[in-house]
Amino acid sequence: MSKMRSEQIESIEIDVLLEGIFRRWGYDFRNYAHASLKRRLEHRLALSKLTHISDLLPKVLHDAKFFELLLGDLSITVTEMFRDPRVYAALREHVFPVLRTYPFLKIWHAGCATGEEVYSMAILLQEEGLYGRSQIYATDYNNHSLEVARRGVYPLEDIRAYTANYNAAGGEAAFSDYYHAKYGSAKMNESLKENITFAHHNLVADGAFGEMNLILCRNVMIYFDKTLQDRVLSLFRDSLCHRGYLCLGTKETIDYSCVRDCFETVSDGDRIFRAASLVPACPTGGGV
Numbered sequence: 671m672s673k674m675r676s677e678q679i680e681s682i683e684i685d686v687l688l689e690g691i692f693r694r695w696g697y698d699f700r701n702y703a704h705a706s707l708k709r710r711l712e713h714r715l716a717l718s719k720l721t722h723i724s725d726l727l728p729k730v731l732h733d734a735k736f737f738e739l740l741l742g743d744l745s746i747t748v749t750e751m752f753r754d755p756r757v758y759a760a761l762r763e764h765v766f767p768v769l770r771t772y773p774f775l776k777i778w779h780a781g782c783a784t785g786e787e788v789y790s791m792a793i794l795l796q797e798e799g800l801y802g803r804s805q806i807y808a809t810d811y812n813n814h815s816l817e818v819a820r821r822g823v824y825p826l827e828d829i830r831a832y833t834a835n836y837n838a839a840g841g842e843a844a845f846s847d848y849y850h851a852k853y854g855s856a857k858m859n860e861s862l863k864e865n866i867t868f869a870h871h872n873l874v875a876d877g878a879f880g881e882m883n884l885i886l887c888r889n890v891m892i893y894f895d896k897t898l899q900d901r902v903l904s905l906f907r908d909s910l911c912h913r914g915y916l917c918l919g920t921k922e923t924i925d926y927s928c929v930r931d932c933f934e935t936v937s938d939g940d941r942i943f944r945a946a947s948l949v950p951a952c953p954t955g956g957g958v
């Protein structure tokens with residue numbers, strides 16, 4: 671009998687577990703990158719005092735509460751306001767001058783987590799005088815995060831860092847103008863919410879949104895394998911209007927993807943791309 675390394679066995683266990691999750695609950699993690707999945711699964715193993723990843727399978731299949739916990743583990747919702755401030759400065763410099771020439775703007779935040787990125791965009795649009803003619807769609811597959819996002823209430827202790835980010839992003843006012851502090855929390859101004867629609871959307875399973883001028887999907891595809899990245903990038907290409915913009919996380923790129931030739935680079939360092947004007951034959955997605 672040939673010897674198998676423990677990592678190979680673990681990889682089989684992960685595949686079997688993901689298949690079980692998909693067939694039992696319909697959540698499809700089969701094309702998520704194994705490295706980060708493994709870390710999250712090991713975290714749950716340790717908390718549950720279990721040894722092997724395969725020990726999670728019976729619990730996932732038979733215990734809905736356990737599955738809810740695991741689902742929370744697998745969805746990494748780390749985020750912040752004006753994360754990577756220079757990206758927001760770049761949007762102001764390169765993208766907004768073009769967007770302001772349109773009568774109406776549609777913006778999609780895919781994988782918005784708890785909404786900090788979305789309120790940052792709303793602030794930016796207000797300062798640019800564009801909010802009144804904008805509609806923001808903010809989506810995630812994690813319903814708990816979406817609830818937090820809808821409330822728009824964040825720990826006051828995070829506000830100092832957010833204020834620094836806002837200033838570094840070229841903020842034009844005092845960040846405190848955009849929230850009310852109460853009992854250790856900061857509640858974002860209601861006016862920021864008026865044109866935001868928060869909705870459930872799973873990038874693995876759900877379809878395209880129509881005619882977006884700007885799509886931001888930051889720090890989400892980093893957890894996907896190449897096949898799923900291609901599928902999601904094709905979805906974004908198909909959801910953009912003519913010459914629409916795409917903004918990814920600073921560690922994400924369209925290089926080596928199936929949509930590379932469908933986009934021009936606006937600012938490589940800031941991962942801002944624009945749908946090319948002449949696209950001879952854009953390939954279809956990865957078929958996930």
Ligand SMILES: C[S@@+](CC[C@H](N)C(=O)[O-])C[C@H]1O[C@@H](n2cnc3c(N)ncnc32)[C@H](O)[C@@H]1O
Pocket residue numbers: 745746747748749750753780781782783784787809810811812815871872873874887888889890919
């Ligand atoms: C690390 S957060 C990024 C939040 C924000 N975009 C940012 O850059 O700060 C990743 C988010 O992607 C979401 N996500 C992961 N897989 C998803 C999927 N298949 N469909 C929709 N959202 C997904 C997670 O629930 C999580 O909220």
